[in-house]
Amino acid sequence: MPIMSYLVYPVEGGRGELMQSLELIDGCTVHTAKEHDLLVLVTDTEGVREEEDMQRALHEMESVAFLAMVAGYDDPEHQPEVSAR
Amino acid sequence: MKRRAFFKFAAASAAISAAQSFFPSISFNQEGEENSGNTTDTESTANPLVGDGVEWKKTPCRFCGVGCGLLVAVEGGRAVAVQGDPASPVNKGLCCVKGYHSILALYGADRLRQAYVRKEGTLVPVPIAEALDIVAQKMKETIAEHGKDSVAIYGSGQWTIPDGYVASKLMKGAIGTNNLEANARLCMASAVTGFMTSFGLDEPMGCYEDIEHADVFVLWGNNMAEMHPVLFSRLLDQKMKRGARIIDLATRTTRTSMAADKSILFAPQTDLAIANAICYEITRNGWVNQEFVANHVSFKRGKTNIGYGLEDKFKFEDAATESDFEDLKDFLEDYKPEKVEKLSGVTAADIRYMAALYGDPGKKVMSLWCMGMNQHTRGTWINNLVYNIHLLVGKIASPGNSPFSLTGQPSACGTVREVGTLTHKLPHGVVTNEEDRKMAAEIWGVPVENIPSKPSLHTVEMFRALDRGDLRFTWIQVTNPMVTMPKLNRYREGILKEDRFIVVSDVYPTPTTDIADVILPSAMWIEREGMFGNSERRTQHFEQMLTPPGEAMSDTWQLIEVARRLGYKKLFPWSYETHIEEIWKEYGRFHAGAKHGMAPYEVLKERPGVMWPFVEGKETKWRYNADYDPAAKPEVDGSPFDFYGKPDHRAWFWLRPYEPAPEIPDEEYPFWLNTGRVIEHWHTGSMTRRVPILHQGMPHAYVEIHPEDAASLGINNGERVKLSSPRGEIVIPASINERGIPAKGQVFVPFFDEAYLVNKLTLDAFCPISKQPDYKKCAVRVERIVA
Structure with a gap:
């Protein structure tokens, strides 16, 4: 259950498009700033695979000028094992 | 509050705090718009540090040299969440993908939990006390048979400050060998020699706050978007808020190039010529800050055709000869933009564009670099050359005017450079200086004769010595040289030869633990107490938050245990409970004074990092400038600058030429x-x-x-x-x-x-x-x- 938060800046004039794009993605909560383009985005996904999809979707959005991660929670006990060797 | 809801509140609140640190007057709608239909009341998240059974504690990030402040949530003995620390002036609440996931790196399935000793070719588990006995015994035997210069410790810029300090005291003070190195030799040694040759003292004169003042950022071979992402986000923030310009001068198109205002590609090694061409243009156009240069700069020439160190036991010592501004003008005639264009592939127009940015008296300029300039056969020279540009226009040591060498590891500065875990260094000064040796001997309580006056093996030569057999015992901590050494096949074959004994302390199996004779399981990061020092002279303390797995033990305590087994208990008398505090207090004596004073332990525990020099309760943000630096005592009326690291109180401008790389693509290797x-x-x-x-x-x-x-x-x-x-x-x-x-x-x-x-x-x-x-x-x- 990864939960993460970001600061998100739209490209110039792209705030509306960015809001629309985020609305199409399950698990996104958006906090809009008063008189400012900056958004706070909180994402909540079910697992690693869904989180990967979420991050890919966010990074591919053309209306995003700047995406900075701030915080997150991910239960270490529920991580799939990976073989690094 | 349910756990999931709590962490969502905390995550939202952390982001809002971070936003407010960038835009102090910003306010957010109270309710989040969630497409699942739920709403989030952010007002109720005013204090994300409060939650059921969850305790948030501060630490610097485990990974890169930016040194982001993190808050880690601990619940039931496990680290469960991370947020950027909004109180940290480094990252102002932000966090990159590695930082956010840093706590998960504690819990890999194959974490080393016990010691191993190679018996009849196979690594077998043993109690850690037995492994430490074997390490000490083997060290003793090797010294007895082959001499004290047959043993070595090879550490890292990921060592905490106490790790490095104890290693230095053990090797240089107790055993009496300078065979102490760290992998930071591979990542920032050229930055050190750049600083030392130009200014006489190591580490940047400015700080990250320069970013908020600069109008232009020139990135010299530095993919900041991937390597220093949080710091790069601060650059982007200034680009968006104030229209600051980012110039990516690199050999490859990267994410940084995409985000920059201008991407300029140059041929490898030709940064030397480009820097000189920029100086040529500044000089030709009359953009030199004549008053600054006359009052604060000395001109020097060094040796040329200096070789590449490809031979074993290669020796080189530079020597400065006097030069002057007229000599510089003659020297720069070789670097006209049209000529450099042919060599570098950078158009003369782009060279002039960069020169104009540096030369514009109305613009504040930061130059930033990391491995691109440091991992360079003329690394010291290119560091000197970028300082030259700033010196020529007087854009240095003041807010926003800052040549800034970034580091790659969390404590390359704090441990390797400041503690001095390199063969030629001591915690204060160098082994070749008698006064520095006397200071170390007095603080350590050892005879001054114990500390050898000659440097021995730098990193590449250390691995060559292992191959040759000059070195028989090496203890490797927190680094993975069987992946990172250049020309790896030679050094891997060398280390596997008969009669080489290798101890490796690490947290996971690696290609280096694979070749070890003894593996010691290490406590990682917040499983022990320690300090890191980042790129902007900021020391950051972290407490022990978690119990290490199995028999894992901090690198500091492993070194102390072995030192005591070697008979040096009097030199390492500290109790387990207070050893980090006591080490810090002892180490602090080396740096007392206005030029490098360190913050007291109690202050480090309270704050999200403290910059040195820490003088009378205040951090020094800009060195060599009396408006900010109590150590600066300017001698020129009306000028605040005093480059006190050099005996003439001037910064040294080195005339360094372009010289080619040792190996250049040809028909066979194109x-x-x-x-x-x-x-x-x-x-x-x-x-x-x-x-x-x-x-x-x-x-x-x-x-x-x-x-x-x-x-x-x-x-x-x-x-x-x-x-x-x-x-x-x-x-x-x-x-x-x-x-x-x-x-x-x-x-x-x-x-x-x-x-x-x-x-x-x-x-x-x-x-x-x-x-x-x-x-x-x-x-x-x-x-x-x-x-």
């Missing part, structure tokens, strides 16, 4: 090879490849090839290709038009993946002054593999 990192993985990936989302996000290494080169070789994206150099070969998947795009005739391979050991190909040539190898340039062949 491509330049460049190596580096990716955002997902820290160094050799031994920790980040255990984090599922990072591993899956970037599961293996690759070779980036320019699309036209790939087409001419018949290579498609993802196909396996053979890369070979005179030193080795690897087979690796091709990456075309993906993460980064090298220039034509160049390829790039990240080094995080132990399955594709790119350092089998690299050359062990180094800067003769800094002894730092060049991982950015050697010649390779690229071949399509026919199925």
Whole structure:
């Protein structure tokens, strides 16, 4: 259950498009700033695979000028094992 | 409050706090708009540090040299969440993908929990006390049989400050050998010699706050978007808020290039010529700050044709001769933009553009660099040359005017540079200086004769000595040289020879633990107390938050245990409960005074990092400038500057020429090879490849090839290709038009993946002054593999 938060800046004039794009993605909560383009985005996904999809979707959005991660929670006990060797 | 809801509140609140640190007057709508229909009341998250059974504690991030402040949530003895610390002036609440996932690196399934000793060729588990006995016994036997210079410790810029301090005291003070090095030799030694030769003192004169003042950022071979992402986000913030310009001067197109205002590609090694061409233009156009230069700059020439360190036991010592501004003008005649264009591939117009930015008296300029300039056979020179540009226009040591050398590791500065865990260094000064040796002997309580006055083996020479047999015992902590050494095949074969005894302290199995005779399991990061020192002279303390797994033990305490077994208990008398505090207090004596005073332990515990010099309760943000630095005592009326690191109280402007790289592509090996990192993985990936989302996000290494080169070789994206150099070969998947795009005739391979050991190909040539190898340039062949 990864939960993460970001600061998100739209490209110039792209705030509306960015809001629309985020609305199409399950698990996104958006906090809009008063008189400012900056958004706070909180994402909540079910697992690693869904989180990967979420991050890919966010990074591919053309209306995003700047995406900075701030915080997150991910239960270490529920991580799939990976073989690094 | 339910746990999931709590962490969502905390995450939202952390982001809002971070936003408010960038935009103090910003306010957010109270309710989040969630497409699942729920709403979030952010007002109720005013204090995210309060939750059921969850305790948040501060720490610097485990990974890069930016030194972001984190808050880690601990619940039931486990770390469960991370947020950027909004109180940290470094990251102002932000966090990158590695930082956020850092706690997951503590919990990989194959974490080393017990010690191993090789018996009849096989590593078998033993109690850690038995392993420490064997380490001490083997050290004693080796010293008795082969002398004290037959043993060595090789550490890291990921060592905490106490780790490095104890290692230095043990090797230099107690045993009496200068065989102490750290992997930071491979990443920032040229930055140190750059600082020392230009200013006489190490580490930047400015700080990250320069970012908020600068109008222009020139990135010299520095892919900040991936390597220092949080700091880069501060640059982007200034670009968006104030229209600051970012110039990416690099050999490869990267995410940084995409975000920059201008991307300028240059041919490898020609940064030397470009820097001189910028100075030529500044001089020709009358943009020199004559008053600053006359009052604060000395001109010097050094030796030329200085070699590349390719031979064993290579020796070089530079010597300064006097020069002057007229000599500089003659010297720069060789660097007219049109001439440098032919060499570098950078157009004369772009050279003039950069010179105009530096030369404009109305613009504040920051230059930023990291491995591109430091991993360079003329690394010291290119550091000098970028300082030269700033000195020529007087844009230095004041807010926003800042040549800034970034580091790659969390405590390359704090531990390796400040504690001095390099063969020639002491915690204060160098082994060749009698006064510095006397100071160390007095603080350590050892006879001054114990500390040898000559440096011994720098890192490359240390591994050559292992191969030759001059070195018989090496203890490696917190680093993975069987992945990171250049010309790896030689050093891997050398270390495996008979009668070499290798101890490795680490948190996970690696190619280096694979060749060990003894493996010691280490406590990682917040499983012990410690301090890191970041790129902006900021020391950051972290407490022990978690119990290490199994018998894992901090590197500091492992060293103390072995020191005591060697008979040095009097030198290492501290109790386990208070040893970090006592070490800090002892170490602090080396730096007392206005030029390098360190914050007291109690202050470090309270604050999210403190910059040194810490004088009378205040941090020094800009050194050499009396408006900010109590140590500066300017002698020129009306000028605040005093470059007190040099005996003449001036910064030294070095006339350094362009010289070619030692190995240049030819018919047989027609491509330049460049190596580096990716955002997902820290160094050799031994920790980040255990984090599922990072591993899956970037599961293996690759070779980036320019699309036209790939087409001419018949290579498609993802196909396996053979890369070979005179030193080795690897087979690796091709990456075309993906993460980064090298220039034509160049390829790039990240080094995080132990399955594709790119350092089998690299050359062990180094800067003769800094002894730092060049991982950015050697010649390779690229071949399509026919199925």
